[in-house]
Amino acid sequence: MKAMIASDLITARKALLQMFGICIFVSIFMIWGTDSMAAGIAATVAMMVMLGMLNLAGYDEMNGWQAFRLTLPISRSQVVWGRYASIALVGIASAIAAIALGFAILLVAAALPADTVPQGFAWNAENAEAVPAAAFLSLFVLLAAAALSLPLIMRFGVTKGTRWLPVVIVMVMAAGIVLSRYLGIDIEEVLGGPLAALGPWGVGALGALLAVALYVASAALSVRLYRKREL
Amino acid sequence: MEDLVQIEGLAKRYDGFALQDIALTVPAGTVVGLIGSNGAGKTTTLKILLGMLEPDGGTVRLLGRDPLSRDIDALKQQVGVVLDTCSFPVTMTVGDAGALGRVAYDRWDQRRFADLCAAFGLEQRKDTKALSRGMGMKLSLAFALAHHPQLLVLDEATAGLDPLARDEVLDLLRQYMEDGGRGILISTHITSDLEKIADEVACIDDGRLVFDLPKDAICDTAGVARCRTADLQAIATSGFMAPEDMLTLAHPYGTDLLVPDRFAFARAFPAIALDRASIEDYMALMLKGRKGGLR
Incomplete structure (x- = not known):
């Protein structure tokens, strides 16, 4: 698996660095435009994870790289677990980089005259708390999104897989709504109380746990699907 | 002598194409050439051998093991492969390919890789996307040889090389074969290359094995x-x-x-x-x- 992670990181290194450069600008514009530090930081992590995932999947299909990689001492199972690990690593690194970026922006803003700085950039407790919270919340939401996308990409490739993705997402959402109506369950009523009791940090931790569990389950499914793929 | 590759009764069916009853062996110390027209089934045979495709029938043994077995990664430590294009991602440099080899192969020889790259005129900092087809194939060959594999599987490895570079590559392959325990399975349309290095020649046409003969039976007899x-x-x-x-x-x-x-x-x-x-x-x-x- 180490070889697969190395292969992914070597392959995507340049693209990730370029993307992070772009994300810095996008993030600053988002904070400025929405007047919200959290939006800019969350967008940075989201863009890095999604673009990282799609970039890696795109390179797989160029020049027969995916087929050639299977001639290296890397099994199909290692390809899948390695790919999931690479994306998780990109996500964690992006979250850390986004936090550093957020605090750097706050520090620069703090050095400027207060009346020239928009609210989103202002050095205050709310923004200081929003930076790590938004980074990690975005990371776990994106891991959940990757968990839905990756089995399709591993089975059909990025071109066909991303074509099927919206269909699967709509189907999952529709199935959830229909099922809750059919069983007569009011999700807000059922979950509202326990979630309120957990508090925001508890909900965050539970969400993170669920996202990681979904991500691992998705990897196990992708291994089965990728074994059947002819390259 | 031990067979590095054993294929018997191999079958694979697609819409409009069927590979049928292919039998092929690569004994240690032997260079086997695989020839045939485009779409004859050569690459499919090689892909099945390398575990990229699952056969519909027959038995395939790569260094004595099933290429679809789950611990195939250990087996692939001993196999060097060159496919018909330089397959490294366009974002990699020549040096990056070496870095990947170092992580992937237990017996990776960085000095050998650097020497081969230098002999082929490949600069370590050069992007693979900037390499011509011929230079890309040279990089693939350097990568395939740098971990001292027991078996080389080459699919059109000399395509796109000028005649001098082809001779250089053939010399390298002869040098590789000086260790008698090794073998090469090479699929090519450049049959003159096989006349220079092959011991056996097998021909596939329309998914069937047409002949499999010692080269001397063709070229001498x-x-x-x-x-x-x-x-x-x-x-x-x-x-x-x-x-x-x-x-x-x-x-x-x-x-x-x-x-x-x-x-x-x-x-x-x-x-x-x-x-x-x-x-x-x-x-x-x-x-x-x-x-x-x-x-």
Whole structure:
């Protein structure tokens, strides 16, 4: 698996660095435009994870790289677990980089005259708390999104897989709504109380746990699907 | 001698194409050439051998193991592969390929990789996207050889190389084969390369094995007789060859006849012009030749 992670990181290194450069600008514009530090930081992590995932999947299909990689001492199972690990690593690194970026922006803003700085950039407790919270919340939401996308990409490739993705997402959402109506369950009523009791940090931790569990389950499914793929 | 590759009764079916009953071995110390027209099934055979495709039937053994077994990664430590394009992602540099090899292979020899790159004129900082087809193939070869594999599987590895570079690569392959325990399975359209390095030549056409012979049986023993119609009649009636076994290929200036033993033929028909068969002649007559020379 180490070889697969190395292969992914070597392959995507340049693209990730370029993307992070772009994300810095996008993030600053988002904070400025929405007047919200959290939006800019969350967008940075989201863009890095999604673009990282799609970039890696795109390179797989160029020049027969995916087929050639299977001639290296890397099994199909290692390809899948390695790919999931690479994306998780990109996500964690992006979250850390986004936090550093957020605090750097706050520090620069703090050095400027207060009346020239928009609210989103202002050095205050709310923004200081929003930076790590938004980074990690975005990371776990994106891991959940990757968990839905990756089995399709591993089975059909990025071109066909991303074509099927919206269909699967709509189907999952529709199935959830229909099922809750059919069983007569009011999700807000059922979950509202326990979630309120957990508090925001508890909900965050539970969400993170669920996202990681979904991500691992998705990897196990992708291994089965990728074994059947002819390259 | 131990067989590095053993394929028996291999079958694979797609829409409009079927690979049927392919049998092939690569004994240690042997270079086996795989030839055939485009779409004949050569690459499919190699992909099945390397575990990229699952066969529908038959048995495949790569260094004695099933290439679809789950611990195949350990087996692949001993195999070097060059596919028909330089497959490294366009974002990698030559040096990055070396860095990947170092992580992937237990027996990766960085000095050997650097030496091969230097010999091929590949700069470590050069992006793979900036490499010409020929230079890309050289990088693939350097990568395949740098972990001292026991088996090399080459799919059109010399395509796109100029004649001098091809000779350089063939020298490298000869040098690689100096260790008698190694073997090469090479699929190519450049049959003259096989005349220089192959020990065995197998030909696949339309998914079937047409012949699998020692190279010497083709290039040293077999011949091509340049016949006129009267010559063909004389041969057919002489009893030297059964008329139904005569493989001929007509062209504007006469008819070529494939002769399995050119020395015996020369003794029997000293007046008929006779040349050594090249692998290309042999393949052309086997694939396009008409059986029954006189009909």
